[in-house]
Amino acid sequence: MTDAPNYGFETLQIHAGARPDPATGARQVPIYQTTAYVFRDADHAAALFNLQEVGYIYSRLTNPTVAALQERVATLEGGAGAVCCSSGHAAQIMALFPLMGPGLNVVVSTRLYGGSITQFSQTIKRFGWSAKFVDFDDLDAVSAAIDDDTRAIFCESIANPGGYITDLDAIAKISNAAGLPLIVDNTSATPYLCRPIEHGATLVVHSMTKYLTGNGTVTGGCIVDSGKFDWSASGKFPSLSDPEPAYHGLKFHETFGPLAFTFHGIAIGLRDLGMTLNPQAAHYTLMGIETLSLRMERHVENAEKVAGWLETQDSVESVTYAGLKSSPYHDRVERICPKGAGGLFTIQLKGGYDACIKFVDSLEIFSHVANLGDTRSLVIHAASTTHRQLSDEQLTAAGAGLDVVRISIGIEDADDLIADLSQALEKATA
Ligand SMILES: Cc1ncc(COP(=O)(O)O)c(C=O)c1O
Structure with a gap:
């Protein structure tokens, strides 16, 4: 597809990054299941290795199927x-890697996926990095947490x-004022519901x-660069602004401008950290994205119906879905994710931990799994699983207390989902 910035989301989710295969005319993006690519000659190989020419060298760094997905x-x-x-x-590691170094920190929200809280509170310490956890509704606290060693907000x-x-x-205003990149994990919203770059994000993961x-x-994972951040302005991001010894002194920002972070991510990040996506996975994801808008519309429609019904049930203490009028975050939906609040929420059961466990075990359509965002409806007791490594304080801050069940609403018939939840609630509170 040629550059067509005015195409709508539904067109771009099918066509962006995809062109008929130049060798065969294949309409669907082929799975380029190859490790290496034949160089035209020695000069071509040298130009590729020097980043003087863009092309394919080795699939740890670049692969045509993965490249189509990146563009999409x-x-x-x-x-x-x-x-x-x-x-x-x-x-998340790849996003932080060019920005951080020993002794530096990232200011992060207390409301994150449990695995991310563990990654930031424990694992990154091994690199000499640290994270400062802050309630992102307390804007003064976010500003106060930023110090000379802060390199990102997440x-x-x-x-x-x-x-x-x-x-x-509001968070972008703070990161802008501090001259720091804002990294937004847009997993639960997807670009169909929320486009963080339009709200000031520097990077989207x-x-x-x-x-x-x-x-x-x-x-699979992805880091999208807005291309808008001035990596050379403050001297705080030498990996992007200063000469890179591993590329004969090349300066990524000076050389690649708005694509500096992307080129660094491939040429240094993937080359040296090796966290590569395989082409088969990229192909599945490309196919999935073709129906993203349709699925997200249905996830939202079903979540609104199911959350609304759950809220009326005696055994349910609370429902956190921001699409409900009762949610303290309802007034942010129209501004931040105008097409809906997604398909993910938690419910708090009056029967506490025991009722949660019985409820999860009694569901039939819902699968009890450590995943979300599937066409299938999924459920999990976060405190004893995905958020298990967290302290009681962290669990409460993350909204994953012992009496809380996480629900990921799929795209099945909403009435069937409600019937399943109804029988499981009855058993849980019998
Ligand atoms: C919001 C969010 N971000 C990041 C991750 C980590 O993603 P992955 O499991 O692909 O490493 C998850 C996983 O559940 C998630 O829910």
């Missing part, structure tokens, strides 16, 4: 470029598990494992 996700997010990698968690647009919606405009692929077949 970048286009849908309104970014300048994207780098795909092996998982959502890999995307949050989720619609946070897992609670469906909490971050006021991205995805677990493509979830709604983008959409059917629970792939583990």
